[in-house]
Each structure stands twice: as C-alpha cells, then as structure tokens.
Amino acid sequence: MEKVFNPHTIEGKWYELWVKNGYFTANNSVEGEPFSIVIPPPNVTGMLHMGHALNNTLQDIITRYKRMAGFNALWVPGTDHAGIATQNVVERELAKEGLNREMLGREKFVDRVWEWKEQSGNTIIEQLKRLGCSCDWSRQRFTMDAGLSRAVREVFVRLYNEGLIYRDNYIINWCPRCKTALSDLEAEHELTNGSLWHIRYPLADGSGHLIVATTRPETMLGDTAIAVNPSDERYAPYIGKDVILPIVDKRIPVIGDSYVDVTFGTGVLKVTPAHDLNDFEISKRCNLDVVKVIDDDGRMNENAVHFKGMDRFECRERIVEELDKKGLLEKIEPYALGVGKCYRCKTVVEPSLSRQWFLKMKPLAEPAIEAVRNHQVRIIPEMWEKTYFEWMENIRDWCISRQIWWGHRLPVWYCDRCDRTYVSAEDLSTCEVCKGDLRQESDVLDTWFSSGLWPFSTLGWPDDTKDLRTYYPTSVLITAFDILFFWVARMIMMGIRFMGQVPFREVYIHALVRDAEGKKMSKSKGNVIDPLLMIDEYGTDAFRFALAMLAAQGRDILLSEERVEGVRNFVNKVWNASKLSLTFIDSGTAGIESGKSAFLPDRWIRSRLQKVVRELSESIEKYRFNEAANAVYSFVWHEYCDWYLEMVKPNLYGKVDSFDPSLTRSVIHRTLSDILKMLHPLMPFVTEEIYQRLPVRESESIMVAPFPKYTEAEVDEAAEQEMDLVMGIVDVVRNIRGETGIAPNVRVEAVVRADGRASILQEYGYYIKELAKIEHLAFMDGRPPEQSAVGVYKGIEVFVPLKSLIDVSKELGRVAKELQKIEEDSERLLKKLNNPSFREKAPAEVIAKNQETFDELMKKKEKLVSSRELLENLAGN
C-alpha cells in the first residue's frame, strides 16, 4: 500500500463496480423496511455547486447508512426542466449564432432545447456520480418525461374540474426581459435606494392642487383616479371633485377609499389600476377605468402620449423633468423601497394587469398546515415550522401560467369559432360542438408545478405502481430552506391532495453553504468554491466528510479550503492505520470471536467501539451529521490510532508474550472492519478500497455489508476504567517529560505509588513503559523517592526522579502553575460545598460529585506541595 492515499486512482473504479453490481438499484419486492428519498431535482442546466454538494452528500450518507442497516433503500434521482432558466440558456446560445427563438418558431425552438438537454443535461448527473451518490439510476426521472408529463396533465385537469384552477385578469409580476408572468415567489424583493416624488395634481375647477407621493412616476400616465381616506379631514371635502392628470391632461376623479394610509406620504394616493395590485383592487371597488401604459417589453405604450416607445426607466426621468419644468414637482425625498426582481435574470419586474391562469391555494393549504401541525410531516429543525405556518396561513393564489415555450403546455384548448374552452388530459383537435379547429393554449406551466408532484410522479403516478405502494410516502426530504415555499410546501399540498397521504414523513432542512467569511457564494462576488476542484484536489471522501463535519443544524456552513485539507489528512490517517492493521491480520484471524481476549486494550477498544457505533447511528438518525462525523473521527484517530494501535505493538511484535496475540489479531480484524463500515456512508471510496484488501469479508462490497450494531455483550465498563488509569499514568509521565524538556529519546525512571490500585498498572507495566518512554517502572508504598517531579492521576502518584535530567527551576514553575490552578478550582468548589442551600437543595449525586472532585484536588495539592519542598531543597543544594 502506498504511503500516502491517492484518491484519484480508485474512485472511478469502485463507482463503476457499484453500478455494475446493481447495488444502487432498489428492489420493490424484497424484504426489509422501505427507506426512500427523492432527490431535489437539480436544474438540467445545472453545474454542481456547493449547495448541491452538501445536499446530496447528506442524502447519500443517510441512504448508504440505511441500506447497510438493512433497509430496502431507494434514492430516486432526476432533473428538473427548469423552464425559464433553461430557455434562457438556449436563447443565449442562439444569440451567439445571431438567432432568436422567434426566428426559429416554437416547434423548432423546443426541439433545439431538447437537443441541448440531451447533450448537456447530463453534466450534473455525472457530477453527482463523482460525489459518490448512490442513486438508483435505473429510476432516473426528468420532469418532462412522458410519464411525469402525464401526471402534470392529470393534476391540472382534476384541479380544473374541481374549480381550483381558473383564468382571470389580475396583477402579476411581469419580467420584461423573460417576457413572462412570474409567481409572487419568483419576484425577489430587494431593498433599494429610491425616491419619493411629490407631484401636484391640479384641481379641475382651478381651485388649487392635491399633492401625490409616488415611487414610480412613470405609472402616473395610467392613473385613473386619485384616492384619499374618507376619514381624513384634510382631504374628505375633495372627494367627488376632479383633478387634471398632468402631462396626459385628462380629468380623473378624486375618490375615497379606506385603503389609503393617512400617515404615508401626503395622504393622497395616485391610483394606477393596471400597474399596482392595491390600485387594481380599488379600481374594482370603485369601478374605475384601467389604463395600461407599460408594454410587455418594458417600454411605454401608446397610452403614454409622447413617451410612447421609451424605456420605463428613462421615461421616469423624463417625466420628472417635464413635471419640474411645468412647476408640478413639489419635492423629492430619498426613500428606500423593496424592488421586485426576476429570480432568474434579476430584471426589475413590473406589476402588470394580465390574463393568466391561477391555482386557488387556500383549500390546498389547509390540510397541509394541519399535516405539519400534527406532525404527519415533521420539519427538522423545528424552527422552520414557524416560517412554514407563517407563509401557508397567508398564502395567495398561485399564478401558474408562463409565457415561455419550454415546459408543460397547459392542457387547455380553445375553439375560436364558438369560443369554447376545453381542458383535457388527452390532446384535442376538434370542437365537439361546432367542429371547428381547436387551438391549444400557448402558455406553459410554472416549473414548480411539475416539481410539486415529484414524490409521486417519479414513482409512477397516476398509475398504481408497485413502487408507489412500496416507497410512498417517502421517508425524508433533505433540502435547503430557500425552496421551502417554492417546493416543499407545494409537494405537501399536492401529495395530500392526490395521494391522500403526505409525501414524506420528515423534512430535514440543512444550512446554506457560504464562503469562509460568511458571504453567500456567487459568481459575481468571485468567492465560489467549486466542489469539483475540491474533489480533484483532496478527493471525494475528504470533501464529503468535511461537509458532514460542518453540517451543524440551524447554522450556515462556512467552508474553507483549509478545512477540507484537514479532513484529507484524516482520510490519510485512516489509510495508514489500515495499512498497519492489515499487517497484523490474515484469513485465519477473522473467525476467532468466541475466545474473548483478556488483553485490556482489546476489551477497551471493543467496548469503546460499541458506544461510538451507537452515537454514530443515533446522530445520523437525528440528522446531526456533524456529531456523527466528529464521533467517528475522534474515535478512529484518538482512540484506535493513538492508543490502541500503539499499545498492541509490543504484543504483536513479540516483545512481550503475556497475551495471546492471535486473539488481538482477531480483535484488530473485526475492529478495522467495523471502522470501515462506520466510515463508509461518510467516505465511501477509501473504505471500499481498504475493505477489498481485508483477507476475509462478509460481502462482496462494503456497500452491502451490514452496518455494525451496538452489542451490549462487548461493552466492558471495567476495561474502560482500567484503561483510563493506564492512559492517565502515561499522560502524567508524558506531561512531566514535555514540560520539563526531557528529550524524547531519553528514557526516564518512574515510580508509582498507587495505594493498592497498582495491580492493573503492574500488569500493563511494559506497555506503560513503552508509551511513556520509561526505562524502569517501579511500584512502592512508602516514602517517595527524593529529587523527583511528581504528577497525580486520580489519586495515583507518579514520581520521575530528576537526577540531572531536568531543569529544577522549570519543574518548580510547572508545579507552581499546577498548584495555582488547584487553588482556584478548590476554592470555588469549597465555597459551593459550604453553601447551606446548595447542600440542602442540590441533588445528592451532584453534591457527591463535587465533594469527590474536591477531595481529589486536595490530595493532589498535598502531593504537589511535598514535591515542591523537595524541589526547593534541591534548588537550595
């Protein structure tokens, strides 16, 4: 085996083997409790970023763990067609060729997108494979597959027939660049510094003017009224009068509406029904005209008088200029407002009246709220429940139609001859009534409409399939919070509506990955860490393990390259520890389990392993990935490597023959195998590589080996306590050596006074000597040797005769420092113990524990004081 582990030579090899042997493929008729996850489908346009890497690493950890633990595990992979995003990508490609989609026409354009999808759409899938994801690729889905498209139509038709889908004129967010409507969620509000322009609207009777405050002066061209609050004494008398709309030079009424906030601006509101949601609501209440002034491309239209054809933002400036010139601009105030931007292209969206398709959400939301409230769906961490409720309780109808070409075309047909509308899961061509030709709705559905069906559409719905019966509801959904509303909430609603059951039992919401400074990673900031570069540089195992270690609940993950490097070192440690372990084992050492080793380190490591197995399993089950990773990290490095492997060497190298080495070899065999299996979900590749080198294995691949189970019979509290003493004594000697500057290659003398607890230390004296570099280890009960440094562990004293080995003043300093610490600690404890209310009210075991600690400190102090006297004499001589 190489001295340094090289991940790149092995990763591809094992992944291929796993696929070839079908380990990822779930069998829906096999025994075992089902465990299923559906992947949050990445966009087909996607390139693996840190968010994907974390998300999929966590899913893979839990899937591999469950699979090894005996579950019938299924992880369904797939991709999302990502309507607007994908269309934009292909349009950019066309632009390079001097083309645009209109030039191609709808059909050819869609063909072109499919072509693109076939060529490039698999990039992210290949990247997931490099991450080691154990997805069932035989069940890979795409939101525009025939099957999933059928599910989309079925859902649309049913919702329409139930009256939940309707078509209406309403204010929606319009992206002038993507030229489509967006849902409320797709408009991201960003606090922006703007202005509040105060504009004079002259009264038609010439008796003065009213001042209106607005952040979007260009929309005034579409004003059809101005409104005041009827309870506002300042303005109530004006209600019913007319004002002259400046520039347009048109009479519009002053109306009263209680919506107007008397405290905002001037208390006078301009009403632009076509470009503002509230104004539109007012217009319906008051029966006002609706005048659109901004076109679908963000330019002013024919209603904008001489501004026709001008860009909306330029128009804003020109209008302000013109108003100013006419003396109608009262003042300009700086004002910060939330500006909506398209989540795909960041263009400022225009609220605009438009005829769109909507889905009524309230009836869907109610059972979905209930499901979370009564924990049919458990959201973890729980704090996200509040956010979920907050949004769901105030949910508004969802604009589901998009004016793009790439996506699921609405299954709606119109007869232009007799003006009928048909909604059907099957394609239609002829009007049943007038036999005229039918025209299919040109709009497509919001991408999130199809992803909302993902947990059951991927399993075969609307057919009643074995997969659905076996794996639905899925066990858990693992995702980041940024798509809680976009996706998670909608899946819960749709799952309950169409399956009659929640889509998943648990939702684990993990953090966002940020850079080392805590900033959101983005291309424009240039702080993006490319996961594939991390994999290239440090290996997949190190990268995955690092993500897991950082994945604490409820906090963002700040990833730095150094962190991954540190874990790379751990992977190498595992590699080297395995290399050594493998030299101790052979095909004969596997089966010897009946003869329980009496060798303390053997008993100890097996006992410790049980506890770590339990901790690891519990942590993964609770999605505490950082705790899982940390537990196994410190066990492997600091217990197995630092103590256990060091301690078995003398025995196995034949330096002492007090214990049967074949039993120890057997323990190493089992323990190494268990460690590999424990690590496998976290670092799949290196563990497989080493597993394959075991002389005897339980299975062809570690992937399908049984996960270690907590075994009570191997728990050995006595061994843990005895080992604790041995390690404690070694630590004391090492500490004296380190602190007093004894060179590592110098062997020292040591004397232990253990007050009757010497036997275990005597028994393992040879090992203590090896670990602490002691030449002679003596045990005594009487007077301590003179001229010695002393250390105490749990009341056992260790003397290291100084002779000429050490610097006396240094040692005095060390003792003084330790005494001071004892002084501080014991003082605090004493105060507590002497407190009558503490003695009265604290639980007995807490009092006992404190007392015990105090007694120990006192003992230690006594010993150090005598040691100090000794040293002082020595210094005096």
Add this chain to the structure above:
RNA sequence: GGGCGGGUAGCUCAGUGGGAGAGCAUCGGCCUUACAAGCCGGGGGUCGGAGGUUCAAAACCUCUCCCGCCUACCA
C-alpha cells in the same frame, strides 16, 4: 411592518441548568519504519452588554447593542 437565526479561544464552530470544548491556527520538542498529510507536550476565553429566576446560568426569562436571513398588497 411581521417573523427567524446568530454573537463562546486568533479563525470556524459544537455545547439547551451542575467541573468552559473540538478542528484549524499558534508556540516548544521529535525524521520513534503505519502515517511529517505524522507523533508528544503547552499557551490561549470575565461564553456581546445589563438585569432577573435558581443552591447553581454560556444555557432559562426581560431589556439592550451589533450581524445575518426570511417575509410583506405603506403608494
């Protein structure tokens, strides 16, 4: 406007009522044949601030100061 999260060692973070922890960084000593991507040892924190509850608070309550996020139909 409403809501949420965070402020613990130089850095990144664990730690939800009883002796302040980890990784990295740092300092000192070691090429001890599994591993220098390593080994051994050390230093370093009045747990954002104030008050309160309690025998006991980093943790619970109140207030307060910073930082971040989500959400919203105040033009």
